[in-house]
Each structure stands twice: as C-alpha cells, then as structure tokens.
Amino acid sequence: MIDNQRPLDALGKSINTNVLVKLKDGQTVKGRLKAYDLHLNVALENAKFDGEEKEYPLIVVRGDNVLFISL
C-alpha cells in the first residue's frame, strides 16, 4: 500500500479472501469478501455471525452498519 491511496482500495485487494466485519451494534460477521462499494456495502459469502450457528451462503450488508472491516 502506498501513500495517497484511498482507504477503500485496501478492500479491492481482499476480494475473495476472508474478512471480519465489525458492525456498529457490536456484532461481528466473518465471510469471504465478494464485492464492495464506496458506501462500504459489502457482499460476503459463507457469512457467519459470532455466537450463531447459522451460515449464510451470501449476504449483502448495508454499509452504514459497518464500524470497521479487518482484512
């Protein structure tokens, strides 16, 4: 990563890798990053919320819920 880069560019390099998304409400969801946009809307495959058994094949998280994304 070089200077003057935009912070969301880091997400582009993480497409198809596993990421952790921390939500504003305290929840954590992990999944494979499939797509993102400038609002930080993210599409995650095989998404799993901490403390839940269920795995979602594909979810789209609305960006305004995101606290941070760990790559």
Next chain:
Amino acid sequence: MIDNQRPLDALGKSINTNVLVKLKDGQTVKGRLKAYDLHLNVALENAKFDGEEKEYPLIVVRGDNVLFISL
C-alpha cells in the same frame, strides 16, 4: 459472482426468489424479492415478519432500515 462486481449486483440475481431481510431494529422479514434500488429500498411479496402470523402481499421497506439481506 466475479471480482470488481458491485455488492448490490448480487440482489439482481435474486429477483423473484425468497430472501431474508434483517433490519437494524432486530426484526427479520422474509419474502420474495421483487425489486430493489441503490439505497437498498426493497419490494417484497408475501412478506412475513418473524414472530408474526400476518403475511403482507406486498411491502416496500425503506433501505435505511436494513442491516443485511441474505440471498
């Protein structure tokens, strides 16, 4: 789904299929996705909220209430 795709494109492939919409207030609503836009406003047919008996023939959910949509 390929790289560089926008996250909302995933919704386009799910038109006329059943989706689960998780709202910020904790509610879950399931229904058949009929339409969506860039704000994540969604039109759902035969929508049913978890824990309620009532089924709504057609609802339009305002996008800013959405936490995530499971496809």
Next chain:
Amino acid sequence: MIDNQRPLDALGKSINTNVLVKLKDGQTVKGRLKAYDLHLNVALENAKFDGEEKEYPLIVVRGDNVLFISL
C-alpha cells in the same frame, strides 16, 4: 410487477388505495395514498394511527420516519 423495476414503482400503482405505513418508532398509520416521492415522503388522506380515535383529513409523513409501507 416485472424484473428490473424499482421498488418505489410499486407505490405508483397504489395511488388512491388504502395503505399501511409502519413507522420506525413502532407506530402504524393507515390511510389512502395520495402521493409519494423518492424519499418515501407520503401524503395520506383520512389517516388514522393505531390506537388513536382521531382521523386526519390529510397528512404528509416525512419519509425518513418510514420502516415499510404495505400496499
């Protein structure tokens, strides 16, 4: 309703019909839909809030209060 339609188009077909508007604060208001816009601002005739006797001849609800509209 066909694919690729925008979710708010559904409202256009419901002009002059009775709709239910669920607000973010939990209130429900029913009335005849007279007009709407892209923010989901809606004008309702003969509007009545659940649990209240009063009927309002015409109200304009600011869109950002809306959770969903049932058509």
Next chain:
Amino acid sequence: MIDNQRPLDALGKSINTNVLVKLKDGQTVKGRLKAYDLHLNVALENAKFDGEEKEYPLIVVRGDNVLFISL
C-alpha cells in the same frame, strides 16, 4: 389532489392556514404555515406547542425533526 402529484405539493395549498406539526420527539406544534421547502423546513406563525402557554410569533422548524404535518 391528482395522481402523480408530489406529496409536498399538498403543503403549498395550505400556506396561510393552520397546520399541526408532529415532531419525532413526540411534541406537537400548531401554527399558521407561512413557508416550507423540500426538506420540510417550515415557517410557522403564532406557533404553540402542546402543553405550553407560550406562543411564538414566528418559528422556523428544521425539517429533519418532523414526523408528519397535518393539513
């Protein structure tokens, strides 16, 4: 009011009439509508809040506080 009208057009017909403005915080204010804009900012003459004695000669209410306006 005819179809395809925008919901805020209803306000234009109520200029110089008494309206009731319900705020998101639960307060109700009544007054004579002098002006409005697309954000639902409204100027009210002889405005009076429910439960208060005071009458304000002229107030400008910021639109994002508005739940609905009854015409």
Next chain:
Amino acid sequence: MIDNQRPLDALGKSINTNVLVKLKDGQTVKGRLKAYDLHLNVALENAKFDGEEKEYPLIVVRGDNVLFISL
C-alpha cells in the same frame, strides 16, 4: 412574508436581532443572529444558554442540532 417564500428567508429578516434557538437535546440558547446558511448553521453573538451564567461573545451552532429557531 408572502406565499411561495422559502422558510429560511424569514431568518434573513432577523439578522442582528435577538433570536431563540431550541436544540434537539432540549437546550435553549439566545443571542443576536449574525449569520445563517441553508443547513441552519447559525452564528450568534452574546449567546447565553438557559440555566448557565456564562455568555459567549460569538458561537457557531452546527445546524443539525437545531430543533427550531424563534424569531
């Protein structure tokens, strides 16, 4: 004030007069209106908050905190 006026125009006539600004958090601040803009950002001279002794020579209030302004 005439019809079709914008609600914020009322503020222009109150420049250099004493106004009352009610904030969303319940606080009231009074002062002489020196300037305003379309967001309802306002500059107030000799500003005094209800219940406080301190007088501020000049403050700029961010518009999104404003509930209403009494002219």
Next chain:
Amino acid sequence: MIDNQRPLDALGKSINTNVLVKLKDGQTVKGRLKAYDLHLNVALENAKFDGEEKEYPLIVVRGDNVLFISL
C-alpha cells in the same frame, strides 16, 4: 461581521486563536484552531478535553460531532 455573511466565515477570522468546541456528547475540547471546512471538521492544536490531563498536539475532529464552536 456584516449581514449576508455565512456563519462559517466567522471561523476564518479565528484561525490560530484559541477556541472552545462543544461536542454533541457533552464533552468540551479547547485548542488553537488551525483549519476548518464546510462540514465543521476542525483541526485543533494543543487540544485539551475538559476533565482530562492529556494534551493532544494536533487533532482533527469530525464535524458531525460538533454542537457549537465558541470563538
């Protein structure tokens, strides 16, 4: 300050002077104003929060946290 001035212009005259920034969460921070923009993002030198010993050499406060700025 003259009529028709914009409220944020007042900040331009206070560059390099000590200001008090009141935040929406109730905190107060004092420092030397180095820069600001239309969102009320502000850069403060030698910033000190009320009730804290620590002094920050340079902070950038995001404008949407600001209640008011005292010049």
Next chain:
Amino acid sequence: MIDNQRPLDALGKSINTNVLVKLKDGQTVKGRLKAYDLHLNVALENAKFDGEEKEYPLIVVRGDNVLFISL
C-alpha cells in the same frame, strides 16, 4: 500548517505514522495511518483497540464512526 488549509490536509502529513482514532462509541484504536479520504474513512495497519490484546494487520474504519483523530 498555514491558514486556509483544510483540516483533513493534516492527515496527509501523517501517512505512515502512528495515530490514535477516537470513536463515537468511546473506543480508542491506535495504528499506522495508511490512507484516508474526505469522509474520514481510514485504513490503519497494526491496529489495536484499547483494552484488547488482538492486533489487526489492516483495518478500514468507516468515517462516520470517528469522533476525532489524534496525529
């Protein structure tokens, strides 16, 4: 830093240095600033939240969570 500078310009000079990001929810995260944008979205390397052992190699914090950034 000179007059008329924009407050976010200060961040440009801090690229690749350690910064402290205070969040609106009270949390503090420290890391090496790699990138930022006008929304105050920031990319941080070796990010560590106060009171947590875990260190994140690279996170992208959504700007609307930021209270201030200490440089």
